[in-house]
Amino acid sequence: MDIRLARIDDRLIHGQVATVWSKECLVDRILVISDEVAKDPLRKFMLREAAPPGVFAHVLPVERFLAVNEQQLFENEKVMLLFTGPAEAARLVHGGLKLKSINIGGMSFSVGKKMITNFISVDEKDISAFSYLAKQGIELEIRKVPTDRKVSLMTLLKKEKSVTT
Numbered sequence: 001m002d003i004r005l006a007r008i009d010d011r012l013i014h015g016q017v018a019t020v021w022s023k024e025c026l027v028d029r030i031l032v033i034s035d036e037v038a039k040d041p042l043r044k045f046m047l048r049e050a051a052p053p054g055v056f057a058h059v060l061p062v063e064r065f066l067a068v069n070e071q072q073l074f075e076n077e078k079v080m081l082l083f084t085g086p087a088e089a090a091r092l093v094h095g096g097l098k099l100k101s102i103n104i105g106g107m108s109f110s111v112g113k114k115m116i117t118n119f120i121s122v123d124e125k126d127i128s129a130f131s132y133l134a135k136q137g138i139e140l141e142i143r144k145v146p147t148d149r150k151v152s153l154m155t156l157l158k159k160e161k162s163v164t165t
Helices: 015-025 041-050 062-070 086-094 124-135 153-159
Strands: 002-009 029-033 056-060 078-083 101-106 139-142
Touching (some): 002 015, 002 086, 029 062, 056 062, 062 086, 078 086, 086 124, 124 139
Parallel strands (some): 002 078, 029 056, 029 078, 101 139
16 A cells, blocks of 8 residues: 555545645545544545545544555555544554654644644644654644645644643
């Protein structure tokens, strides 16, 4: 599997992903990895329908993705992985998936979360997952679209005093 982009964006497949990122990365498949979304038939249907023409979309729980990856079912595919939050990405990496970089595109504000940019909010669980990913040597970069300047999430969290070195 040729992972062209791993992205955290709680909106999952939407305009920026469907029209900009999928074309920039030249992907054949978008794989949404989420235990919660995989349990929701309507949401799964809507996400499959939101995929751009010529790109297949699938929604898989974390454990199913790890099994699919081990069986190399998408061995010759160019894929984009989408996550609603960092916990799923951390579970995949802990399960053996190799990632070089994760793009953070959007994490909505909710009670208990702290805004660190105008489109990214985190809580302690998110910070813990991001810290784990960073310790694995994975670049954590913030960009809404490919033409935006990369901003290091961990540098931003350190400035916010949300994490220590």
